[in-house]
Every structure is written in C-alpha cells, then in structure tokens.
Amino acid sequence: MTATLTERYISATIRSLEPGTRNDIRAELEASIADAIEARVAQGEAAQEAERRVLAELGDPGILAAGYADRPLHLIGPKYYLAWWRLLKLLLWIVPLCVAGAMALGLLVSGQDVGESIVQSLSVGLQVIVHVGFWTTLVFVVLERTGADTGVKWDVDQLPEIPEDGAGRSELTASLVFLGIAAGAVVWDLVRGFFPTGGEPIPILSPGLWPWWIGVLFALIILEAVFAVALFRLRRWTTAMAVLNTVLALAFAAWALILLLRGELVNPEFLSFVAVAGGDGFAAGNAQAAGNGGIFRILAVLLGCGIAAGIGWDIVDGWRKAVRERGTARG
Known part of the structure; x- marks a missing residue:
C-alpha cells in the first residue's frame, strides 16, 4: 500500500x-x-x-x-558567534605569522635559498591558517551543541576607546624626530662611530655606501618627512596615502635588504673588529655555527627578518587606518 x-x-x-x-x-x-x-x-x-x-x-x-x-540548524549561533569570531581573528593574526616567521628564520639560518625559504614558509603558513580555522570552529561547534558556558561575559568596562587614527600633531612630531635621529645616526656613524675602538672610529655601515647608496637613504628619509607633513595636513588616512606609505616602505626594505643580501650593508672592518674583540670564546662559537654560515650570518638573518617584520607592520597599519577612516566616513 x-x-x-x-x-x-x-x-x-x-x-x-x-x-x-x-x-x-x-x-x-x-x-x-x-x-x-x-x-x-x-x-x-x-x-x-x-x-x-x-x-x-x-x-x-x-x-x-x-x-x-530544540536542535540548532546553524554551525555557530549568536550565543557563541562573537566569541568565536574574536578568538579566530586573534589567532589568525598571531599563529600563522609566528609559525611562518619561525620557519623562514630556521631555513635561512640553515643556509637555504631565500626564495625557497619564502615559498616553504608561505606553504606552511597557509596550512596553519586552515588548521586554526578548522579546530577553532570545531571547538565552538561542540560548545554550541552541548550548551556549555564559555564563561565570557560582557560588561560596560569592555567598551573600547574611540580610535584616533587621524594624523595629529603628536604623530607628526614623533615621525619627524625619529627621521631626524635616523639621519643624524648615519652621519654620526661615519664621523664618530658608536663603539670605542681605542683609535680611529670604525663605522658600522660600510663606507662604500657613500655617497650614492647613502644619498638614496637620505632621499627616502626626506620623502618620509614630506609624507608625514602631507598626512598631517590632510588629517586622515586615505587609500592614496596608504599606497604612498606602502611604496615608501617597500623602497626602504629594498634598499636595506638588497645591501644586506649582497653583504655590502655592514662594514667588513667593523665585523673583523668585533671578531677580534670577542676573543677565543666568540671564535669558538663562530666555529660551531660554521655549518650554518657562522654567527654573523645568523645575525644577518635576524636583522633581515626584523627589517621585513617592521616594514610589514608599517604597511598593514597604514592600510588598516585607511580602511577604518573610509568606514567612518561612510558611517
């Protein structure tokens, strides 16, 4: 039937x-x-x-x-959604960057090619992103289905301060002071040096960078100062200013990293002085690290990664402010 x-x-x-x-x-x-x-x-x-x-x-x-x-038909409901989203964003900002950065640092220190190190690190970073997204979501799906209490409670004390991303006078002053100190440090390094040698000063930066490479550096410093003044007069971040900030940051990164990779950034005489001043213990440590290119190679890798990280943050921060300003203007 x-x-x-x-x-x-x-x-x-x-x-x-x-x-x-x-x-x-x-x-x-x-x-x-x-x-x-x-x-x-x-x-x-x-x-x-x-x-x-x-x-x-x-x-x-x-x-x-x-x-x-009384069974939910959504993966994560409103009770847990904000906690899930905030935690996921935090983890995606921290975990993949740390893992990929550590991976790149280890590969470079071990003597791997720069391009190969970047490719492998990006591959590992993408895998970490997938795992972070999956496992974080899975935890909150379990919480949703079991009705467990995350213990996260909202109160008025958690209200954020109103962000002030517009370029103010204090930001302009800080930028100009920093740029002035950087330019002065380059000149001081050549004339007086930063380390006592018991004789003539030994610059940290290679004297061979004068005048052309140092001239390019001073030109970038001047452009950064002009950018800071223009940003102050505009009073807000725009897409165009974020693009200019990115171009200037990448130009400085190219200047520093090209010279670092070619071994022309640091004065060889200064490295020799450090090696001699370090004594037998330093020499022994350098010999133990010879398989990885020596202590100086490791320090160069750390310096390069530090420069890349600083430039990356500068670029991201500029775009973050531009996006926020655009959202505020639309609101």
Missing part, C-alpha cells in the same frame, strides 16, 4: 526525534494536518490539492523536527 503524502511527511519529521517523543508528535501532527486539510476542503479545494498546500506551508520536515527537538 502506497503511503500518503501526509504519512510520508510525518515519518520524515519524527524519524530524527527521540523515540519517547515520536508517538506524541505523530498524533499532534496528524490532528493538525487533518484539521488544516478539512478547512481547505470546506472552502472548496480538492482533497489532494489541499493536502499538498498544507504540507507545503508546514515547510521542510527537517526544520520542523529541529524545532520540536
């Missing part, structure tokens, strides 16, 4: 429910569907057409069953 549409609908609804509740819900649905069909038939509709319309209005039996079982 072929089951009617009503019987098939009720069966589809109750099959995922607890056995102890199925009979009661079956009886409830049979009565309510029969009453609705009878009302439509009384208004002149055919019985079969009335049955189809009543079941269509009830909707997907899976959704109806979830309502009876």
Whole structure:
C-alpha cells in the first residue's frame, strides 16, 4: 500500500526525534494536518490539492523536527558567534605569522635559498591558517551543541576607546624626530662611530655606501618627512596615502635588504673588529655555527627578518587606518 503524502511527511519529521517523543508528535501532527486539510476542503479545494498546500506551508520536515527537538540548524549561533569570531581573528593574526616567521628564520639560518625559504614558509603558513580555522570552529561547534558556558561575559568596562587614527600633531612630531635621529645616526656613524675602538672610529655601515647608496637613504628619509607633513595636513588616512606609505616602505626594505643580501650593508672592518674583540670564546662559537654560515650570518638573518617584520607592520597599519577612516566616513 502506497503511503500518503501526509504519512510520508510525518515519518520524515519524527524519524530524527527521540523515540519517547515520536508517538506524541505523530498524533499532534496528524490532528493538525487533518484539521488544516478539512478547512481547505470546506472552502472548496480538492482533497489532494489541499493536502499538498498544507504540507507545503508546514515547510521542510527537517526544520520542523529541529524545532520540536530544540536542535540548532546553524554551525555557530549568536550565543557563541562573537566569541568565536574574536578568538579566530586573534589567532589568525598571531599563529600563522609566528609559525611562518619561525620557519623562514630556521631555513635561512640553515643556509637555504631565500626564495625557497619564502615559498616553504608561505606553504606552511597557509596550512596553519586552515588548521586554526578548522579546530577553532570545531571547538565552538561542540560548545554550541552541548550548551556549555564559555564563561565570557560582557560588561560596560569592555567598551573600547574611540580610535584616533587621524594624523595629529603628536604623530607628526614623533615621525619627524625619529627621521631626524635616523639621519643624524648615519652621519654620526661615519664621523664618530658608536663603539670605542681605542683609535680611529670604525663605522658600522660600510663606507662604500657613500655617497650614492647613502644619498638614496637620505632621499627616502626626506620623502618620509614630506609624507608625514602631507598626512598631517590632510588629517586622515586615505587609500592614496596608504599606497604612498606602502611604496615608501617597500623602497626602504629594498634598499636595506638588497645591501644586506649582497653583504655590502655592514662594514667588513667593523665585523673583523668585533671578531677580534670577542676573543677565543666568540671564535669558538663562530666555529660551531660554521655549518650554518657562522654567527654573523645568523645575525644577518635576524636583522633581515626584523627589517621585513617592521616594514610589514608599517604597511598593514597604514592600510588598516585607511580602511577604518573610509568606514567612518561612510558611517
């Protein structure tokens, strides 16, 4: 015997429910569907057409069953969504960057090619992003299904301060002072040096960088100062200013990293002085690290990674401020 549409609908609804509740819900649905069909038939509709319309209005039996079982049909509901999203964003900012950075640092110290190190680090970083997203979401799915309390409570003390991303006078002053100190340090390094040698000063930066490479550095410093003044006069970050900030940051990164990779950034005489001043212990440590290119190579890798990290943050911060300013303007 072929089951009617009503019987098939009720069966589809109750099959995922607890056995102890199925009979009661079956009886409830049979009565309510029969009453609705009878009302439509009384208004002149055919019985079969009335049955189809009543079941269509009830909707997907899976959704109806979830309502009876008080079972959520979403992965993460509003109770846990904000906690999940805030934690996920925090982890995605920290974990992949730290893992990929550590990976790149280890590969470079061990003597791997720069390009190969970057590719492998990016690959590992992408894998970490996938794992962080999956496992963090899985934890909150379990919390959602079990109804556990995360212990996270909101109160008014958590209200954030209103961000002030517009370029103010204090930011301009800090930028100009920093740039002035940087330019003065380059000149001081050549004239007086930063380390006592017991004789003539030994610059840290290679004297061979004068005048052309140092001239490029001073030009970048001047452009940074002009950018800071222009930003102050504009009073806000825009997409164009974020692009200019990115270009200037990448130009400085190219200047520093190209010279560092070519071994022309640091004065060889200064490195020799450090090696001699370090004594036997330093020499022994350098010999133990010879398989990785020596202590100076390790320090160069650390310096390069530090420069890249600082430039990366400068670029990201500029775009973050530009996006926030644009959102504020639209609001």
